[in-house]
Amino acid sequence: MTEGVLPEAGGSDAESAAGVHRPRRSDVTRAAILRAARERFAADGYDRATIRAIAADARIDPSMVIRYYGSKEELFATAAEFDLRLPDLSDVPPDRLGAALVSYFFTRWEEDSTLPALLRTASTNPSAAERVREIFATQLSAAVARMVADPAEAPRRAALVASQLLGVALTRYVLRLPPMVDISPADLITWLSPTIQRYLRAAPGPDRR
Amino acid sequence: MTEGVLPEAGGSDAESAAGVHRPRRSDVTRAAILRAARERFAADGYDRATIRAIAADARIDPSMVIRYYGSKEELFATAAEFDLRLPDLSDVPPDRLGAALVSYFFTRWEEDSTLPALLRTASTNPSAAERVREIFATQLSAAVARMVADPAEAPRRAALVASQLLGVALTRYVLRLPPMVDISPADLITWLSPTIQRYLRAAPGPDRR
DNA sequence: AGCAGAAGTCAACAAGCGTTGGCATATCGT
């Protein structure tokens, strides 16, 4: 790589770094690039989000992007770092897990559009899709494993949960289907919670009532 | 546009045309282009699917693609034409609508990958997203309106149905989350049917059992 | 047979892309 040119290319997190090392003067630029990159990748996807456009948003030269992040692919990898930050739900009574999970995801999405962005990009970019699979496997699947009765069922139940939650993210934030956009978060939570609850806890098969 | 160059640019459907006009000698080529385009758009999305690659698949010159379809955008518009072909479900008893709809969608997806393709592309291409919204509004929403009790609730219920069904298509065919890929269609139908059934018919709010 | 037009090939274009290296400027330790 071109690692040798950079003073410390493998450096840690940039934004508001609690300085393990002394903060560099260029940190604000790095952060500006990353912020612009996140926005562009979110709005346009990997291919249409050009380095030149990202640089223009950050008001610096395109070459700086490469110098600080090595390549477009590496920039994307950094921009697409994403932690679901799933809270500890071990105190939640089992019959409220669905509602807790759904409402958590909503508050998360409304404040941080990285996941919809990742979703948008993952549809066409293989490494972004791989990233989503990673997040699913290491974060969601692990959390779900702590919620279900039979651990062997965890991956399948996690996948079902993901299908509904990502489906909402897709139709609401990416495709923007009008009725899905218009529905209030509260109503949506009311509708979705029983679904997630069933995927997490119910015995397989159609539920009778 | 360049319409004047073409003998009959605004022509009708190409593949196995039940000749309203006399079939042209080039119809097989047109069909080959369209088939290759569908595959490429499906596999790579709009941006990465290049005209050159499509032409190579169809074993013709890239310029032919333009001559027959005008531009990449128009080619995509033609390739992304998609009819859900929702069957008449008026004979299905109301408490089986969910199961009927879910299993229909599965058989549809397994035989024709156009919808996952459209989904992949819609994430980054605005006109593809618009196409999905159209399909939703004119086809799914209309069908759902015939299934629900209160017509005023139809768009909202249709959106919920779409969120779950498209979520499955996304996780299974586009993102390819391993547990979602591995699950058998029969099991998946068993899990999803109650969800769709509830979105179609149930009173809002958490279901008690 | 000869011709009109359709079908297809070829080479090139302008534009945009990611990326690179060279050069100017600013900052900081000494």
Added chain:
DNA sequence: ACGATATGCCAACGCTTGTTGACTTCTGCT
């Protein structure tokens, strides 16, 4: 104050893209 080095801009590269126009080959009609 000075040199080292980090930071930034500029111009250019090699490449790929969609698209175009001129040219050749094939086909079917009279």
